[in-house]
Amino acid sequence: MTTPCLRVENLNVMYDVGKRxxxxxxxxxxxxxxxxxLGLVGESxxxxxxxxLALLRLIEPSSxxxxxxxxxxxxxxxxxxxxxxxxxxxxxxxxxxxLNPSMTIEQLLTEPLIVHADMAASDRRAAVGKMLESxxxxxxxxxxxxxxxxxxxxxxxxxxxxxxxxxxxxxxDEPVSALDVSTQSQILKLLKNVQAASGTAFLLVAHDLAxxxxxxxxxxxxxxxxxxxxxxxxxxxDEPAHPYTAALxxxxxxxxxxxxxxxNRIILGGDLPSPLNPxxxxxxxxxxxxxxxxxxxxxxxTVQVEGGGVAACxxxxxxxxxxxxxxxxxxxxxxxxxxEVTT
Amino acid sequence: MDPLLSLKDLTVQxxxxxxxxxxxxxxxxxxxxxxxVCVVGESxxxxxxxxQAAVGLVQTKGGRVTGGSVRFDGQELVGMKNRHLxxxxxxxxxxxxxxxxxxxxxxxTVGEQIxxxxxxxxxxxxxxxxxxxxxxxxxxHIATAAARAHDYPHQFSGGMRQRVMIAMAIACDPKLLIxxxxxxxxxxxxxxxxxxxxxxxQTASGMSVLFITHDLGVVAEIADRVVVMYGAxxxxxxxxxxxxxxxxxxYTTGLLRAMPQVALERGEDPVAIPGTVAQAHAWPAGCxxxxxxxxxxxxxxxxxxxxLVRDDHGLVRCIRADALRTRLTQAVAA
Numbered sequence: 001m002t003t004p005c006l007r008v009e010n011l012n013v014m015y016d017v018g019k020r021x022x023x024x025x026x027x028x029x030x031x032x033x034x035x036x037x038l039g040l041v042g043e044s045x046x047x048x049x050x051x052x053l054a055l056l057r058l059i060e061p062s063s064x065x066x067x068x069x070x071x072x073x074x075x076x077x078x079x080x081x082x083x084x085x086x087x088x089x090x091x092x093x094x095x096x097x098x099l100n101p102s103m104t105i106e107q108l109l110t111e112p113l114i115v116h117a118d119m120a121a122s123d124r125r126a127a128v129g130k131m132l133e134s135x136x137x138x139x140x141x142x143x144x145x146x147x148x149x150x151x152x153x154x155x156x157x158x159x160x161x162x163x164x165x166x167x168x169x170x171x172x173d174e175p176v177s178a179l180d181v182s183t184q185s186q187i188l189k190l191l192k193n194v195q196a197a198s199g200t201a202f203l204l205v206a207h208d209l210a211x212x213x214x215x216x217x218x219x220x221x222x223x224x225x226x227x228x229x230x231x232x233x234x235x236x237x238d239e240p241a242h243p244y245t246a247a248l249x250x251x252x253x254x255x256x257x258x259x260x261x262x263x264n265r266i267i268l269g270g271d272l273p274s275p276l277n278p279x280x281x282x283x284x285x286x287x288x289x290x291x292x293x294x295x296x297x298x299x300x301x302t303v304q305v306e307g308g309g310v311a312a313c314x315x316x317x318x319x320x321x322x323x324x325x326x327x328x329x330x331x332x333x334x335x336x337x338x339x340e341v342t343t
Numbered sequence: 344m345d346p347l348l349s350l351k352d353l354t355v356q357x358x359x360x361x362x363x364x365x366x367x368x369x370x371x372x373x374x375x376x377x378x379x380v381c382v383v384g385e386s387x388x389x390x391x392x393x394x395q396a397a398v399g400l401v402q403t404k405g406g407r408v409t410g411g412s413v414r415f416d417g418q419e420l421v422g423m424k425n426r427h428l429x430x431x432x433x434x435x436x437x438x439x440x441x442x443x444x445x446x447x448x449x450x451x452t453v454g455e456q457i458x459x460x461x462x463x464x465x466x467x468x469x470x471x472x473x474x475x476x477x478x479x480x481x482x483x484h485i486a487t488a489a490a491r492a493h494d495y496p497h498q499f500s501g502g503m504r505q506r507v508m509i510a511m512a513i514a515c516d517p518k519l520l521i522x523x524x525x526x527x528x529x530x531x532x533x534x535x536x537x538x539x540x541x542x543x544x545q546t547a548s549g550m551s552v553l554f555i556t557h558d559l560g561v562v563a564e565i566a567d568r569v570v571v572m573y574g575a576x577x578x579x580x581x582x583x584x585x586x587x588x589x590x591x592x593x594y595t596t597g598l599l600r601a602m603p604q605v606a607l608e609r610g611e612d613p614v615a616i617p618g619t620v621a622q623a624h625a626w627p628a629g630c631x632x633x634x635x636x637x638x639x640x641x642x643x644x645x646x647x648x649x650x651l652v653r654d655d656h657g658l659v660r661c662i663r664a665d666a667l668r669t670r671l672t673q674a675v676a677a
Contacts, residue, residue, distance in 0.1 A: 043530035044501075150619045180385040180620060181557065181601050182635075185613035188603070207530070210603035214613065251535040253560035255602055257583045260563050267539060268532045271500040 003069070004031040005168050005201040006055070011064035011074075013047070013054050022275050024050040026225040028064070032169065035195065037202040039216030039233065041209055043248070045272050046222040052171045052205040056088055057081060068168065086116040089162035093174035095154030099146040105132070105157055106142035112164045127164065134197070135160040135190055152183040156190060163194060173205045188215060209252055213237055218309075221245045224275055224283040231309020239326030241303075241311035244284045246327045264331075282314060292319050346373035347416055347519055347551045348397070354410035355389075355396045361624035367393045368575040369411065371651075374519065379545060379552040381562045381583075384572035385598075387620050390555050391523055393572070398436060398521070399428045416518060434464040437512030441524040443504035447496040453480070453507045454492030457514050464515045479510035483540060502533035506540065513544060520545070523555045538564050559598060563587060571595050574621040574631030581657030589672045591659040594632045596674045605675070630662065638667055 013025040025047040032038045042048040053059040055066055057073060066073040068087060076084055092098040099108055109128045113119055119127070129139035135156040146154055155175060162170050175191065176184040188211065195202060206212050212219055213233045220230040221244065229242040240246040247266040254260060270287045273279055279286045285295035295314050303316040305324045316322045320330055355367035367389045374380045384390040395401045397413045399420060413420040416435065420428065432438070440446050448456060457476035461467060467475070473492070480488035483506040496504055505525060512520055522541065526534035542565060545552050554565060562569055562583065569586045571579040571594065579592040590596045597616040599605050606613035618635040621627060627634050629645040636644065643662050651660045661667070 043532060152619060181559075181598060182385060182616035183619060185601050185603070185606075185615040186617075189612065189615065208603070209531075210607060213607060214603045247532055251531040252604070253535075253538070253558070253564040254604055255559040255563045255587065255599060257563040257566070257587055265535065267535050269536075271502055271533070272530075 002033060004067075005034040005036070005069070006032045006203070007065070007067040008051075008055065009065040009067070011051065011054060011066060012062045013050050013059060014062045017276060020276055023225055023278070024275065025054060025061075028222075028225075028227055030220050030227065030230065032201045032203060034168070034201055035199040036218070037195065037204055037216040039212035039219040040203060040205045040222060041207065041212050041219060041248070042222035043207060043272065045224065045275060047225040047275075048205045048207075048222045049173055050225075051222070052090075052173050052203060055169075055171055055203065056085070056090055058090070086112070086165040087167050088169045088171070089165070089167045090171045090173065091155075091158050091162050091175050094178050095151055095158050096146075096178075098158055099154060099161075101146050104143055104145055105137075108146075108157065109142075109161055109164055112161065116165055131160045131164060134194065135163075136186075150183075151179050152186060155179065155187050159187075159190065159194060163198060163200070166198060167200055169201045169203065171203045171205065174207065175204070176211060177206065177208060184211075191215065209237070209249060221248065224272065224278055226283055226312070228284065228313070229305075229309065229311040231305055231307070231311075235305070235307040235309060239307060239328055241305040241309075241316070241322070241324065241326050242284075242313050243288050243290050243315070243327060245311075246331075247287075247289075282312075290315055290319070294318050344376060345414075345417065346375045347378075348374040348553065349414040350393070350397060350411070351414075352411035353393065353396060353408065353413060353421075355392055355401055355406050356409045357401075357404075357406045357623075359624065364623040365409075365626075366406070366575050366623050367396055370572070370575075370577055371411075372570045372577060372580060374551050374553050375568075376518075376551055377545075377549045379542075379554060379565055379567045380570060381554045381556060381566035381568070382570045382572060383556055383559060383562050383598075385557055385620050387574075387622065388572040389575040390557075390572045394521055394523055394553065394555055398432055398438075399423065399425065430464070433460055434515045435517055436519045436521060437515070437517035439505070439508045439512050439520070439522045439525045441527050443501065443508045444496065446508055447504060449496055452493050452495055453499070453510075457492075457507070457511045460511055460514050475514060476510075479514045480507070482513070482544070483507070483510045485510075502529055502537065505529060505533075505537055509537075509540065509544070513548070513550075516548065517550055519551045519553060521553045521555075524557070525554075526561065527556070527558070534561075541565065559587075559602060560604065571598075574626060575623060576631060576660060577651060577658065578632065578660045579658065580651075585656050587675075589656060589668075590675060591654075591656055591664050591668070591671060592632075592661050593636045593638050593667065593671065596671045597635070599675050630660070638663055638670075 009029050011028040015022040028051050040048045054061045061074050106128050110124045113124045132139050176187050204215050219233045219236050220227045223244050229245045247268050250265045268287045281297050282295040282300045285291040300312045300314045302310050302312045303324050305311050351371050352369040356363045356365050370393050382390045396408050454476045458472035461472040461475045477489050477492050485491050526537045566583040568582055573594050579595050600614040603613050616635050621631050630649045633639045633644045649660050649662050651658050
């Protein structure tokens with residue numbers, strides 16, 4: 001395997017809440033190859049955005065390694081961090097608040113060049129024009145202000161800005177969730193094109209499972225601060241090996257009423273437990289329809305899954321001993337359909 | 344039997360820097376008894392304002408109903424005095440909104456807030472109202488409801504707050520429940536339970552539901568009948584199965600094909616609808632969707648007004664609907 005663009009090892013992020021510690025990301029590890037997109041999915045409170053922000057040190061990690069190429073971002077000093085910043089960029093969810101309203105598009109796009117690149121003003125202007133066209137905006141828009149654009153166009157500008165320095169990695173934090181469905185896919189397509197042209201790696205943080213599958217060949221699923229399953233998207237979505245992944249996927253309503261009526265769904269009971277006081281053992285056990293005694297006692301082992309990736313769940317080594325097989329087989333065996341557990 | 348709610352040519356205008364804007368333009372549809380009707384559309388389609396206008400809630404926001412009628416259970420709501428409307432709202436019509444936190448008063452316990460609704464509309468004693476509040480919390484599956492009734496909204500999670508809102512909305516056994524994007528701010532696993540709960544309560548009580556959403560997945564899950572809005576107008580109306588199997592308006596097929604889930608199923612990239620959503624200060628001439636429509640014919644689609652026409656399928660506002668019939672069905676076929 002080629003050297004990964006990004007390798008994250010046991011990343012931990014803690015917040016101080018009063019006198020207590022909130023473990024927002026716990027031992028998060030993953031890799032992204034150059035030019036690859038890794039999807040990071042999870043619900044609110046899963047720690048997916050925290051992990052994304054921590055990669056860029058927009059939130060300080062408490063421990064762990066963040067290797068961008070062979071530099072450890074986690075331990076970089078101020079000057080080194082500034083140099084690293086041009087290699088990693090971010091696109092935020094809300095294109096209304098992430099662009100300075102008092103700057104023109106040209107100023108917004110040249111700012112990264114002024115800070116990080118030694119370029120003549122005329123070269124900068126040419127670079128801006130070229131970038132605007134590559135994100136599907138007329139170069140003549142450079143003199144306008146953000147308020148003159150729609151949400152989708154603003155997101156194009158935000159993407160253009162993130163790409164100005166040809167970064168190795170861009171963290172996309174919910175890049176389309178503020179957009180209408182009809183314009184969402186324009187942005188998704190643009191992201192794919194931009195990536196194909198630049199070879200930039202993406203970490204796509206999103207709650208929309210379909211968007212993530214569409215964009216990412218590989219996906220990691222987070223729950224309450226931990227990655228519970230990773231693997232090739234096709235395998236994870238079609239043959240999930242962790243009960244949370246299975247529940248998450250089955251909860252998304254599919255736009256076909258006939259299929260909805262016959263769908264076999266896992267409906268989770270309870271709510272996300274407080275991250276200040278996470279359950280012992282497996283963090284998902286309080287909502288898991290298949291929880292066993294051992295789940296409260298011991299942290300689940302990480303098991304290799306058939307078809308690629310890993311899952312952290314006791315079901316693979318205890319009880320039904322799935323041994324890396326997907327949950328679908330198990331659910332069919334036990335004739336488990338829609339169910340609800342109350343906690 | 345008469346429909347429970349009947350909108351006829353409802354028109355709403357708002358003042359703006361661009362002059363008076365028509366944000367709901369002659370919208371008509373019915374909600375039958377024991378029926379779940381979904382109004383689906385993107386931002387700016389007028390779906391939420393339609394609902395607010397129907398129950399006399401746009402005036403406070405500066406809007407005005409400038410035409411049409413809204414009949415609810417035999418009474419005309421347009422022009423009705425607030426005093427009378429207040430008797431209907433919260434009693435015969437219950438509401439749930441997108442943001443449960445901003446609809447609940449943080450200074451009162453959830454039990455007090457539900458009991459307040461019951462006392463106002465039913466005139467029962469405090470003790471009886473409290474009993475009813477606890478019973479309602481049980482009905483929306485809040486565990487240990489009698490104890491939780493003493494808790495404040497901030498002590499509940501987002502999904503539970505939405506269930507509290509539902510408990511409040513149904514406390515007076517409404518004939519109609521209006522739900523405006525009730526699950527949009529929630530996570531999918533929580534959304535699944537809220538939808539299941541609304542369906543369960545609807546089936547048990549026989550109330551009607553008017554459900555406003557932008558998510559066609561949610562529509563497929565909960566609707567009996569669907570009203571699609573674009574540019575302040577109804578562009579299509581049909582039974583839920585027909586709408587998804589044989590959509591008649593290019594905007595409906597466009598919305599479906601833009602959905603990542605549908606694209607994945609078909610093994611293709613999602614097809615974006617080009618351009619941006621039409622704006623009230625600049626409605627295009629002719630069909631309001633025409634600048635974004637791949638089937639547009641200059642002339643017929645770009646001039647005059649396109650009427651909503653009824654056929655065996657339902658209602659559709661497209662001059663080329665008959666000609667496009669097969670193509671649109673094929674466009675969304677699996």
